[in-house]
């Protein structure tokens with residue numbers, strides 16, 4: 053990093069798309085000093101409305117995202133879109149195809165689209181996506197849409213950090229409600245039955261509504277169910293009126309909840325510990341010693357873990373730091 | 379893996395031809411080589427391609443062109459990248475390219491031209507070579 057984070061952030065806040073894009077890369081890649089970059093970004097963030105869009109592959113999330121983004125842009129809102137797709141566990145590579153359905157809107161003024169790969173659980177998708185969201189927020193975007201495939205816990209955690217979560221379903225997917233993944237149902241603030249141009253959408257919508265009527269929603273409103281066709285533009289007005297309401301409401305409430313903040317601190321600390329452990333144990337050969345002992349049938353993983361942990365704690369020493377802004 | 383940047387590659391099809399098999403094969407192949415491949419599909423304008431390259435901050439743009447309009451389309455993409463001060467992006471062209479046009483493309487700044495029968499491994503090797511050679515410059 054040749055230029056300072058402050059320069060990069062200033063350029064990005066003045067509208068340099070390239071600066072924004074490079075800032076995201078540096079933080080996503082966890083380049084040296086990325087914490088400093090995020091520290092500098094943080095004070096500028098906190099005003100964007102973050103909407104998570106999740107659901108099974110092929111549900112129409114990307115197509116719908118594109119339709120929503122266009123409508124919001126027409127309302128004068130600026131948007132950041134993050135489209136997450138899984139990395140291949142075999143090669144570590146990824147095919148990021150969401151942009152395919154968003155290319156027409158990608159050149160509209162105020163819209164910035166970024167594809168992100170999950171990069172395996174070690175990468176900490178949730179924190180990385182949160183950081184990218186925050187960068188987009190600090191760059192001045194009014195609304196941030198995050199598309200993820202609602203499969204892994206990681207992806208679910210990503211949308212959980214949003215202000216509002218849309219679960220996109222479609223008829224004929226075998227996605228009967230009994231199949232909807234546990235965990236995705238609970239986080240949804242809005243159920244969207246997409247592909248309503250096809251048979252079965254009405255049935256699916258009433259099935260979901262029936263199920264929701266059986267659930268107790270104590271701390272939040274009962275989720276609505278809307279039917280849409282992203283292709284034939286059916287139900288989009290209804291969807292937009294819900295989303296516009298959310299964006300408007302978000303403008304008033306600017307502070308994150310204390311649970312949210314607590315979780316984020318814990319996650320950052322946990323990540324850092326895990327990184328330090330790996331670095332420390334690999335560096336001084338202790339890890340390999342234990343591996344060798346176990347392979348020689350002279351030890352076992354439980355003994356090794358019990359022996360290594362105190363060694364790590366001792367060698368890492370006590371860290372101290374100052375906190376607080378002048 | 380979490381400490382190290384992945385090489386990001388944009389695979390795009392400018393122009394009007396509707397054959398995307400080759401582009402898809404390359405996109406999947408490069409994924410299997412460990413790259414993060416952003417695939418934007420058919421009928422992209424040079425403006426859309428440049429815009430995607432900047433927003434996605436890719437190191438490589440691969441253009442697949444079968445329409446015969448490779449010279450003018452490639453020229454426009456390269457000019458667009460330059461205008462955005464993204465001329466460190468490696469531009470590769472693949473598709474149906476007559477031998478006679480290879481030099482013209484390279485003179486424009488195309489790093490390599492690949493035609494049918496190319497091995498994905500060769501494309502991957504070229505990308506890795508370039509990525510190692512040119513450090514990312516931050517220049518907003």
Ligand SMILES: Nc1nc2c(ncn2[C@@H]2O[C@H](COP(=O)(O)OP(=O)(O)O)[C@@H](O)[C@H]2O)c(=O)[nH]1
Pocket residue numbers: 107108109110111112113114115116150153246247248249250280281282283284
């Ligand atoms: N019939 C119908 N097809 C749709 C609709 N929305 C999206 N699709 C199609 O469904 C496929 C998957 O869409 P995509 O947006 O990529 O889904 P994603 O995987 O959830 O992001 C594409 O072929 C779309 O054209 C819709 O409302 N009706």
Ligand SMILES: [Mg+2]
Pocket residue numbers: 113114115149150199
């Ligand atoms: Mg998608």
